[in-house]
Amino acid sequence: MARNKKNNRYSYVQKQAEHTKFYNKNFNKTSSFSSVFSGSHFKNTSLVGAKFKYCNLNNVRFENCFLQGTHFKKCTHDGLKFERCILISTSFERMQLHGVEFVDCYILSTNTHACKQFQNSKVYNSFPDGTQYPSDLMSIVDVLRENSCIRKSGVLHRKGGKVNTIALDFLLDEFGVNYLINNLPKLNTLESDFYTLSYISAFLRRVGNPDSLDITRPTAT
Numbered sequence: 001m002a003r004n005k006k007n008n009r010y011s012y013v014q015k016q017a018e019h020t021k022f023y024n025k026n027f028n029k030t031s032s033f034s035s036v037f038s039g040s041h042f043k044n045t046s047l048v049g050a051k052f053k054y055c056n057l058n059n060v061r062f063e064n065c066f067l068q069g070t071h072f073k074k075c076t077h078d079g080l081k082f083e084r085c086i087l088i089s090t091s092f093e094r095m096q097l098h099g100v101e102f103v104d105c106y107i108l109s110t111n112t113h114a115c116k117q118f119q120n121s122k123v124y125n126s127f128p129d130g131t132q133y134p135s136d137l138m139s140i141v142d143v144l145r146e147n148s149c150i151r152k153s154g155v156l157h158r159k160g161g162k163v164n165t166i167a168l169d170f171l172l173d174e175f176g177v178n179y180l181i182n183n184l185p186k187l188n189t190l191e192s193d194f195y196t197l198s199y200i201s202a203f204l205r206r207v208g209n210p211d212s213l214d215i216t217r218p219t220a221t
Contacts, residue, residue, distance in 0.1 A: 012037075018056075026195050044198040048154070064198040066155060086166060086197065087112075106166050127158070128165040137177060138163060140184045149190045155197045167197055174201060175208075183208040 010027050012035035019039040027047040038058040042065050049069045057072070059079035066086050073093040081101040090110040097115040105121040112123070130138050141163050144150050151157065158164050171180055186207045187200065194200075 012055075024196070028195065044196050046155075046195040048195075064196070064201075066196050066198075086170060088166065106170055108166060122169070124166060127162070128169065130163055130165060133165070133168065134177060134181075137168075137181055137184075140181065141168065144184065144187055147188050147190060149193050150187060152193060153195050153199075155195070155200065170197060171201065171204075175204060179204070179208060 008030075010022075010025060010032075011030045012032040014033065015035045017040060018036050020037070020041075022040060022042045022045055024043070025045045027042075027045055027050045029049045030047075031051045032053070032055055033051075034054045036056040037052075037060050038056045039060070041061045041063065043061075043063045045062075045065045047062075047065060047067045047070045050067070051071045051073070052075055053071075053073040055072075055075045057075045057077045057080050060077075061081045061083065062085050063083045064085065065082075067090045068086075068088040070087070070090040071093065072091065072095060075095060077095060077097075077100060079099070081103065082105050083101075083103045084105065085102075086106045087110045088108045092111055097112060099117065100115050101117045101119065102112065102115060102121045103119040105118075106124070107121060108124040108127065112118075141156060145157050145161075155167055156164055175183075183204050187203065190203070
């Protein structure tokens with residue numbers, strides 16, 4: 001996981017931050033308390049280990065965000081929406097999720113059972129086993145661990161040397177297996193730190209030919 005050396009910068013304590021655009025930000029390990037974010041838009045932002053306690057999240061939109069170990073506690077949340085987000089081990093404490101929308105999301109170990117508004121979202125019981133994917137694709141992703149920027153980001157790999165197969169599903173649904181096999185190796189040229197899966201998506205679209213996309217699901221080999 002990319003560390004946030006300036007986590008106090010995005011830790012809001014009794015602040016007014018309504019209608020703010022938080023684009024391409026690093027909210028990892030931040031802690032916000034009793035602040036107003038109503039109408040704000042979080043996009044392409046990492047919120048690993050972030051805490052929001054007693055905050056106003058009315059009409060807040062999270063788009064293309066990575067949430068892992070994120071903790072929401074007793075926040076108001078009318079009109080709250082998650083779109084194309086990955087939520088892993090994220091908790092909503094003392095919050096009724098009626099009316100919260102999850103659109104095109106990937107969800108694991110997150111207490112969304114009270115929510116009724118899932119649109120084209122995947123709820124996992126566990127990380128998919130790596131044997132479900134083509135071996136050549138898994139080998140490519142494993143080699144990417146050698147790139148320090150990718151390794152520090154923590155978006156493709158988990159502890160214990162395991163591949164984050166939920167992140168892999170996200171990329172497969174966007175690009176298809178053949179496109180990933182042809183273009184993922186180019187990630188080894190990355191030399192700048194990053195912290196979101198959306199950064200990898202943008203890179204893959206830039207170095208490849210998105211017009212040639214053939215979105216097919218993989219089969220193990």
